[in-house]
Amino acid sequence: MTVAGKMPMTSKPAELNYDGHKIEFAVTEGSEGERGIDINKLRDATGLVTIDNGFMNTAATSSAVTFLDGEKGILRYRGYPIEELAEKSTFIEVSYLLLYGELPTAARLKWFEGQIAKHSETKEGIKTIIKAFPKDAHPMGVASAAIVALSGFYPEYAEGDLTEAQKDEVFPQLMAQLKNIAAFQHRASQGKDLIEAQPKKFDYVTDFLFQMTGKDVDPEVSKALNILLILHADHEQNCSTSSVRLVGSSKAN
Template sequence: MAEDTAEIKVGDKSIELPLITGTENETAINIGALRAQSGLITLDPGYKNTGATRSAITFLDGEKGILRYRGYSIEELAEKSTFLEVAYLLIYGELPDAKTQQEFNTGITHHTLVHEDIKKILEGFPSNAHPMGVLSSLVTSLTAFYPESLDPNRSADAVDLSIIRILAKMPTFAAWAYK
């Protein structure tokens, strides 16, 4: 058995599964092929020992009370960073310098205006509609107002613009959905 695999024996059958190393140097067994190779599945009550995905954004260890985004503890970000600084960190992988943050904030401020026709969409919902259904629908409706955002060949700048538009309009959408 190679060093970078784990071996599971079921009866007289031996199955090798790859080991992977996470962003915090934790080791995991990739069981993605377990069922195909053995017909077996795993049971992890409460998902206390299951990583759902590989992530360069979030590290979570609930038993130790650790939550980090891009290597920064949630406590540090909550104490020292604004919402938009953390948003920038999550999207682009690093905290922005002062100039970059100012440009990002200006872009957000510039795109806060919500097209009046979106209010007509909002009025189409029942008064007792769940706010999350309303909110997700309002976000999705942006593609009707900015169809170029759906272009699979759009540039990185166009993707950034879509991100900025969503962040800019989200406070208004959330308030509308809640009300």
């Protein structure tokens, strides 16, 4: 669970009366009107901790990336309604939006696409790992192993926090490699030769479909997959996001 936005403080605090003492806690408000009690000082002030099985009452962080309300059918990326993005944007543009906080200008989009193309070649060792799995191996298991293995081929990114310049390399690099890994796994599971990326010939989504099938791609199929990728680009604070944030916070590789 997250609280959307930067969480400004409300004027009225929450009060806890315990053992003859009254402790006040700030109440913050997200961009969608949701409110949360900031209990960061609870343990220092009282010696107590909270018990919240399943974290059903806990907002793990504040975020300006995604707002999701499944019951009301609302999904926004960086404040943009998903309907607008699905109609007017490409998956690459939406990926840039999620990563950098704003939709790209024409110049930045050209740069981003160029960076993805620059990193479109996958190391032979990664291909060997993918082909070593049984044909009936679960795709996520293969993808996980290949993605983890990338750190061994790019050790310069494995130590410490990334600089802004390194992020400009890593973000498009992962975009390129994830596409290749997914397509390679699909081909390997069918016992077929792997098809290299052709970024000079195809757009990102069409290239992915060609890498999987080796056949001409129907523009309508490419358009449909583009929309599906936009819809699934981010899902707020789900289980996988929580796991990555938890492990990443310890600076583990």
